[in-house]
Amino acid sequence: MSANPSERLDAVTHAIERAERIAGRAKGSVTLIAVSKTFPAEDAEALIAAGQAVFGENRVQEAKAKWPALKETHPHVELHLIGPLQSNKTKEAVALFDAIHTVDREKIAAAIAAECARQDRRPALFVQVNTGEEPQKAGIPPREAVAFVARCREVHGLAIAGLMCIPPVEDEPGPHFALLKKLAREADVAGLSMGMSADFETAVSFGATHVRVGSALFGTRPKPDSA
Ligand SMILES: *Cc1c(COP(=O)(O)O)cnc(C)c1O
Numbered sequence: 001m002s003a004n005p006s007e008r009l010d011a012v013t014h015a016i017e018r019a020e021r022i023a024g025r026a027k028g029s030v031t032l033i034a035v036s037k038t039f040p041a042e043d044a045e046a047l048i049a050a051g052q053a054v055f056g057e058n059r060v061q062e063a064k065a066k067w068p069a070l071k072e073t074h075p076h077v078e079l080h081l082i083g084p085l086q087s088n089k090t091k092e093a094v095a096l097f098d099a100i101h102t103v104d105r106e107k108i109a110a111a112i113a114a115e116c117a118r119q120d121r122r123p124a125l126f127v128q129v130n131t132g133e134e135p136q137k138a139g140i141p142p143r144e145a146v147a148f149v150a151r152c153r154e155v156h157g158l159a160i161a162g163l164m165c166i167p168p169v170e171d172e173p174g175p176h177f178a179l180l181k182k183l184a185r186e187a188d189v190a191g192l193s194m195g196m197s198a199d200f201e202t203a204v205s206f207g208a209t210h211v212r213v214g215s216a217l218f219g220t221r222p223k224p225d226s227a
Pocket residue numbers: 035037058082083166195196197198212213214215216225226227
């Protein structure tokens with residue numbers, strides 16, 4: 001891995017552009033979310049200085065400690081929640097995040113809808129699908145995903161931007177990305193949040209619109225945390 005953040009960002013950006021080209025997709029059709037979880041604000045700031053404007057965090061508390069000051073100095077920066085959301089954190093999440101990738105149950109959809117109305121905020125919303133049907137993993141089961149998106153719209157009045165998945169670590173990711181794409185088509189949503197450091201190029205070839213890349217940009221995390 002290259003020595004400094006700006007070289008790492010260049011390497012990942014070029015890899016995405018190459019994957020876009022090979023897949024016959026327009027340059028810039030994939031948004032890179034730089035996942036700064038477990039890394040300090042200075043590391044995120046170094047990437048902002050290198051030109052990165054979209055970041056992801058997986059814990060509301062950690063993001064609250066790190067990002068309000070960064071957002072104040074860099075108002076153009078967009079922050080995405082990519083980790084599980086508890087309903088008692090919905091108020092803080094809607095206030096801080098520009099996108100939430102982990103809408104996965106009725107209760108959280110209702111809580112987000114209520115907070116969006118109260119705060120007059122409209123974060124972009126992705127429904128997380130548990131494509132590997134892993135018991136320990138968040139996300140709605142694939143067979144319920146399309147109906148859940150419909151309920152988000154019809155019952156809760158939420159606009160859903162897309163679907164998100166985290167394939168099981170031991171599986172080939174391709175079939176999971178293909179399943180997510182098929183479900184997105186059925187649910188009539190355009191966004192596909194899929195692909196991490198190990199498989200973002202594969203995800204781009206399967207149509208990812210958002211890739212969530214942490215370690216390839218920031219280095220190895222002290223503790224593995226794939227949640
Ligand atoms: C940590 C995390 C990522 C980034 O993982 P890397 O392998 O470090 O790129 C992506 N998505 C989610 C949901 C994560 O929790």
